[in-house]
Amino acid sequence: MTITDRTITAPEETLALPAGPTIAHRPLGVFTRPQGSEGWTSWLFTVDHKRIGIMYGAAALFFFLVGGAEALFIRLQLATPNGSVIGAGTYNGVFTMHGVTMVFLVIMPMAAAFANYLLPLQVGARDVAFPRLNAFSFWCFLAGGLLLTSSVLIGGWFQNAPDGGWFAYAPNTGLLFSPSKGIDFYAVGLQILGVASLVSAINLIVTVLNMRTKGMSFFRMPVLTWMLLITQFLLLFALPVITVALFLLMFDRLWDANFFNVEAGADPLLWQHLFWIFGHPEVYILILPAFGIVSEIIPTFARKPLFGYHFMVASGIAIGFMGWGVWAHHMFTSGVGPLSVAAFSVSTMFIAVPTGVKILNWLATMYRGRLRFTTPMLYAVGVVSMFTIGGLSGVTHSIAPSDTQQTDTYYIVAHFHYVIFGGALLGLFGGFYFWWPKAFGYKLSEAWGKASFWVMLIGFNFTFGPMHILGLQGMSRRIATYRGDEGFAFWNMVATIGAFVIAVGVAMFFWNVYVSTRNWRRAGRPDVGPDPWDARGLEWMTASPVPEHNFDEDIQVDRLDHFWHRKYGVDENHRVVRAAPTSEVAHDGSNTNVHLPSPSYWPIVLGGGILLVGYGIIYNLWLAAAGLVFLVASIYGWILEPADDPDAAGHHDDHDDGDDHGDPDSNGGPSGNGESASAEEPESESAETEEEAATIG
Amino acid sequence: MADTMTSETTAAEAATHAEGHHTSTGISNEKLAMWVFLGSECLLFGGLISTYMFNKGRIGPDDVGPDDVFDIPFTSVSSFVLLMSSLTMVFAVSSIARGDLRGNRIWLATTAALGATFVAGQVYEFTAFYSEGLGFTTNLFGSAFYALTGFHGAHVTIGIIMLMSLYVMSVRGNLGPERAETVEIIGLYWHFVDIVWIVIFTIVYLFPQ
Numbered sequence: 001m002t003i004t005d006r007t008i009t010a011p012e013e014t015l016a017l018p019a020g021p022t023i024a025h026r027p028l029g030v031f032t033r034p035q036g037s038e039g040w041t042s043w044l045f046t047v048d049h050k051r052i053g054i055m056y057g058a059a060a061l062f063f064f065l066v067g068g069a070e071a072l073f074i075r076l077q078l079a080t081p082n083g084s085v086i087g088a089g090t091y092n093g094v095f096t097m098h099g100v101t102m103v104f105l106v107i108m109p110m111a112a113a114f115a116n117y118l119l120p121l122q123v124g125a126r127d128v129a130f131p132r133l134n135a136f137s138f139w140c141f142l143a144g145g146l147l148l149t150s151s152v153l154i155g156g157w158f159q160n161a162p163d164g165g166w167f168a169y170a171p172n173t174g175l176l177f178s179p180s181k182g183i184d185f186y187a188v189g190l191q192i193l194g195v196a197s198l199v200s201a202i203n204l205i206v207t208v209l210n211m212r213t214k215g216m217s218f219f220r221m222p223v224l225t226w227m228l229l230i231t232q233f234l235l236l237f238a239l240p241v242i243t244v245a246l247f248l249l250m251f252d253r254l255w256d257a258n259f260f261n262v263e264a265g266a267d268p269l270l271w272q273h274l275f276w277i278f279g280h281p282e283v284y285i286l287i288l289p290a291f292g293i294v295s296e297i298i299p300t301f302a303r304k305p306l307f308g309y310h311f312m313v314a315s316g317i318a319i320g321f322m323g324w325g326v327w328a329h330h331m332f333t334s335g336v337g338p339l340s341v342a343a344f345s346v347s348t349m350f351i352a353v354p355t356g357v358k359i360l361n362w363l364a365t366m367y368r369g370r371l372r373f374t375t376p377m378l379y380a381v382g383v384v385s386m387f388t389i390g391g392l393s394g395v396t397h398s399i400a401p402s403d404t405q406q407t408d409t410y411y412i413v414a415h416f417h418y419v420i421f422g423g424a425l426l427g428l429f430g431g432f433y434f435w436w437p438k439a440f441g442y443k444l445s446e447a448w449g450k451a452s453f454w455v456m457l458i459g460f461n462f463t464f465g466p467m468h469i470l471g472l473q474g475m476s477r478r479i480a481t482y483r484g485d486e487g488f489a490f491w492n493m494v495a496t497i498g499a500f501v502i503a504v505g506v507a508m509f510f511w512n513v514y515v516s517t518r519n520w521r522r523a524g525r526p527d528v529g530p531d532p533w534d535a536r537g538l539e540w541m542t543a544s545p546v547p548e549h550n551f552d553e554d555i556q557v558d559r560l561d562h563f564w565h566r567k568y569g570v571d572e573n574h575r576v577v578r579a580a581p582t583s584e585v586a587h588d589g590s591n592t593n594v595h596l597p598s599p600s601y602w603p604i605v606l607g608g609g610i611l612l613v614g615y616g617i618i619y620n621l622w623l624a625a626a627g628l629v630f631l632v633a634s635i636y637g638w639i640l641e642p643a644d645d646p647d648a649a650g651h652h653d654d655h656d657d658g659d660d661h662g663d664p665d666s667n668g669g670p671s672g673n674g675e676s677a678s679a680e681e682p683e684s685e686s687a688e689t690e691e692e693a694a695t696i697g
Numbered sequence: 698m699a700d701t702m703t704s705e706t707t708a709a710e711a712a713t714h715a716e717g718h719h720t721s722t723g724i725s726n727e728k729l730a731m732w733v734f735l736g737s738e739c740l741l742f743g744g745l746i747s748t749y750m751f752n753k754g755r756i757g758p759d760d761v762g763p764d765d766v767f768d769i770p771f772t773s774v775s776s777f778v779l780l781m782s783s784l785t786m787v788f789a790v791s792s793i794a795r796g797d798l799r800g801n802r803i804w805l806a807t808t809a810a811l812g813a814t815f816v817a818g819q820v821y822e823f824t825a826f827y828s829e830g831l832g833f834t835t836n837l838f839g840s841a842f843y844a845l846t847g848f849h850g851a852h853v854t855i856g857i858i859m860l861m862s863l864y865v866m867s868v869r870g871n872l873g874p875e876r877a878e879t880v881e882i883i884g885l886y887w888h889f890v891d892i893v894w895i896v897i898f899t900i901v902y903l904f905p906q
């Protein structure tokens with residue numbers, strides 16, 4: 001049935017940590033397979049889902065600083081009437097890059113950080129289904145992110161930055177109105193990011209569906225696993241739609257196609273439909289991971305099981321489906337016709353229902369719980385309250401006549417910041433505090449954490465609260481200046497001050513990371529233990545930081561919150577009592593006999609190839625062609641690399657088919673684009689003959 | 698007969714081997730990944746087909762339109778060729794499952810050749826349309842038509858490359874019955890691309906209005 005003898009058989013498996021298998025091999029005679037897990041190069045070639053998760057998190061925090069700096073420029077420009085900090089043209093670039101960065105390079109990769117790190121752990125697996133593809137997803141994401149971000153520097157400060165808003169409405173983004181290279185960067189960059197997310201979505205879906213440990217049935221999976229799984233499905237189906245749109249836009253701009261050429265009869269609504277069919281599911285892609293995180297944090301610190309687990313899962317699934325039927329609420333004023341407006345208005349009102357279910361469930365979980373207000377809990381409660389405000393303003397948009405007044409004003413800006421900053425980002429930060437000890441072996445300082453939380457929360461409300469008022473007063477979004485006599489000056493100044501308060505809060509987070517790390521090192525790196533918060537998920541059932549092989553042996557799950565129930569039982573008076581100390585239940589990470597997938601050069605090489613193709617498409621097709629050749633060669637290199645099946649060593653003893661590394665479902669199987677499906681390593685003999693290359697590597 | 702028996706046992710062993718990893722669903726990771734990927738591809742082609750339908754009628758009365766260029770008999774033949782390649786793909790999968798490696802090679806090559814014939818037909822068609830005045834940039838119909846069918850053609854081409862890679866692997870003795878599932882997975886992709894063509898052919902060529 002399920003994953004029975006994967007790590008149970010570990011002792012028979014001969015290969016040991018940390019170097020992983022020592023089969024050296026030179027696919028195409030170019031590279032030896034990288035070795036070891038020490039030093040910075042080991043990060044470049046790692047295929048470990050935990051390290052990849054950490055890299056996603058680090059990259060997202062870096063881009064968060066970039067996007068945050070852009071936000072501060074926006075607020076500086078708008079602080080006073082007739083602002084002159086940046087010109088109108090630059091302003092377009094700044095707010096566009098701010099939005100694109102925050103959505104695609106901050107929230108999404110941060111969620112990917114948690115998905116990568118936690119999904120395999122929460123379902124009790126050793127790694128994701130395709131570890132090398134996982135590494136590729138990260139490098140591909142980084143390539144896309146760097147390409148997009150480089151646009152603000154290339155050819156002068158914000159001269160070639162995308163300038164059409166994050167939704168880049170065509171034909172406004174056609175060559176006629178946006179002649180710089182900016183939108184090309186947008187179109188190409190988002191396509192690359194789309195490939196990264198798509199590959200990762202496929203990988204994670206297969207991981208959750210296929211690699212659950214014994215007894216981990218669907219309705220024993222933690223809510224976070226569920227929400228991340230739904231997110232991956234949304235990505236899977238939403239990304240191709242925006243890919244089509246970006247594709248058409250790229251063709252229009254670079255090769256004179258007519259898709260958005262109004263002169264040739266094109267209809268501007270095409271872009272809007274395609275974008276928002278992606279765009280609304282996208283907002284759930286942004287929020288569902290945070291919902292999942294909150295659903296892990298609140299039960300832990302309320303010391304109660306999550307109220308209405310099944311409702312929680314079902315409402316997530318409902319959101320996943322209903323999210324596809326509301327997109328035109330972004331187009332109420334664009335002339336889609338009264339029938340559409342009415343229908344989408346109603347469907348939008350309905351989608352607030354499953355969202356409300358979640359809020360009520362969190363409240364019910366906290367109700368009469370023994371609450372511990374740790375930093376992660378503060379963030380979780382912050383999400384519940386701030387997201388509710390954003391959800392409510394969302395419901396006011398759903399009423400079409402009302403939205404006709406609100407659309408394109410600061411009221412919309414207030415709405416989506418309450419849901420994205422107040423919901424998604426606060427949730428993800430709460431997740432950082434919650435899982436930090438799991439990933440790094442020490443907690444972040446609670447004192448700094450709480451202080452930083454309050455500063456961020458207060459700054460946040462001062463920044464975006466007033467935007468409700470400004471919007472209702474009629475202030476348009478995406479304008480670079482406003483006049484002094486329009487009555488917008490006061491609240492704009494408040495918002496600007498608030499934004500700098502947020503910046504202080506964010507700086508305090510980074511300071512916290514620095515101080516906590518330093519103090520922990522000075523204290524001689526004390527062990528935080530597997531389960532510092534007395535939590536519930538399987539990820540807490542192994543050592544912190546999680547050893548490379550995750551679990552010492554397979555876990556047999558027999559109910560929801562398995563780990564919690566191993567620790568606690570009920571006495572004859574129905575009182576919860578400690579059944580076993582954590583140290584007895586949790587693994588200590590001492591099993592070094594688990595066979596792990598080897599690191600690989602190819603994921604990062606492929607990522608580099610994609611970067612070449614990207615710049616090539618924008619600047620020079622010859623470069624793109626060279627990049628393509630490079631890519632194809634890398635794909636073959638990837639396929640020819642010994643897949644190094646994690647189970648290969650112990651496994652082949654009982655199947656003497658003489659097929660040494662070419663196990664059909666080893667980690668090097670078909671990639672997301674289906675191209676490398678043609679199995680692996682026709683040169684398996686040379687693996688043996690080149691054994692001596694190990695010493696070189 | 699005895700011979701087939703043994704090779705069938707081999708195949709059965711190979712199957713247990715493939716499932717030797719005991720995935721939770723019983724489907725191997727690779728195959729599941731392909732299914733999931735094809736799910737995503739549905740929306741990709743869905744988006745392109747919708748774009749085509751949205752745009753095809755947006756041309757002036759004197760513009761080059763579907764009726765001016767389409768050569769239904771020709772495209773029907775090339776569509777038929779592509780359909781047949783699905784059949785030969787089925788043979789390729791079943792022959793490797795039986796352990797008939799030579800048959801597998803023959804059918805892989807045939808499938809690739811049929812696919813290549815289709816792509817060649819498409820290239821011919823594109824040049825013919827171009828000479829009749831329909832370029833990629835001529836009008837909305839041209840852009841939408843070439844984008845959709847060209848995108849599909851690229852998918853077929855990738856499929857051909859994968860089939861040829863399998864063929865080379867087989868020649869080099871690296872595609873035994875234990876890899877039957879690899880062929881099957883690529884077969885899934887191939888059938889998908891064929892089915893998409895049936896949809897495109899119906900919508901684009903058969904019902905141009």
Ligand code: HEM
Nearest residue numbers: 283286287329330352355391394395397398407416419420
């Ligand atoms: C209670 C559920 C929600 C409802 C009923 C709702 C409703 C709406 C409506 C009707 C609009 C269009 C307003 C306009 O442009 O005139 C809108 C805009 C927006 N919403 Fe929501 N929303 C909800 C939740 C969310 C969530 C969870 C997110 C993200 C995490 C989100 C992000 C956005 C964004 C980014 C925009 C603005 C897009 C733009 O024009 O740039 N919303 N919302």
Ligand SMILES: [Cu+2]
Nearest residue numbers: 280283329330
């Ligand atoms: Cu929406």
